[in-house]
Amino acid sequence: MTVSRLRFYGDTNGTYYIDLWRAISLQERKLHRQKQICTVYGGYFVDSQGNRIDINTAALTWMNKRAVNRGFRIWKSMIADTLKSTDGLSTGRWNDFKIYLNNQMGDSTLLPVDAGNQDLYNGTAPEWNYSTLTSDDPDGPGGTAPDQYELMLAGSAHSGTDPNWGRISLLKSWLDSRAELDTSGYPNVDNAAIIADPLNNLMDAGDADDDRMQIINSEGDNPPYDHDTMFGHAATAGGSNNLQRQSVAQPSAQVPVAPIHGFQALCGLVQIVVGAGSTTGNEWELVLDVETKGESF
Secondary structure (H helix, E strand, O other): OEEEEEEEEEEEEEEEEEEEHHHHHHHHHOOOOOOOOOEEEEEEEEOOOOOOEEEEEEEOOHHHHHHHHHHHHHHHHHHHHHHOOOOOOOOOOOOOOOOOOOOOOOOOOOEEOOOOOOOOOOOOOOOOOOOOEEEEOOOOOOOOOOOOOEEOOOOOOEEOOEEEEEEHHHHHHHHHHHOOOOOOOOOOOHHEEEEEEOOOHOOOOOHHHHHHHHHHHOOOOOOOOOOOEEEOOOOOOOOOOOOOEEEEEHHHHOOEEEEEEOOOEEEEEEEEOOOOOOOOOOOOEEEEEOOOOOOOO
16 A cells, blocks of 8 residues: 555635546656546545535446446547557657546646645646547548547536537446336336236136235336436536535634545546635645555446
């Protein structure tokens, strides 16, 4: 186990985003791939005004993992096809698959600072490019520009409109690509016909088996989840509607330090909300102990 202690600083309330793998890559001076599950063992939050902090991530579900893996395969295929047909072209040394958490997340994520609030770099923040996908361009150079868009993990809707997408929700795209299920989520089986079959009733001396078969037919014939929506694909689009709360801390003026619970973040992407509903501007700091070895999925 190797832990990197990351310290983030702010001087106003609001909503911020942290890309933990970007932060670790900067602090440890080594590229850490974003397509991993990031484990945070805990930490603390300091705010002398007693503002609350909410920590949100994408839900760590198999659906979200599959959606990210599908996007990763498409991205790899796009690059491989381009390199195969272009002599002398190669990817950058630090080229990697990187996505946004949601449509509200921008490129300027919070980066770690030292104990005196100094940046860990000089001048402009080091490069961290989020992956851009480019559609086929039938007109070739000089024709209509191909559609280019980036990827986000959560969201019930894409950003932009066809053929001018801004960001594609990986979860929505994965859900839209799946074959539709029937109402039960299982292969169609005519249970009513099975119950009424004469051979099944040949040795039926009473009504007990009929009652049992009716129960078997009616119980558990629908899945315990919604067919059309899931965590990360809410019916209403919004900044936090598609994210999962991982931790909350509420310090006070008397006790300005509050602990942060441990959690895991898919692709290391985290949203923090400091002083929700409060307009009080103040300095705050967030310190997280993060495992530098990610979990593959």
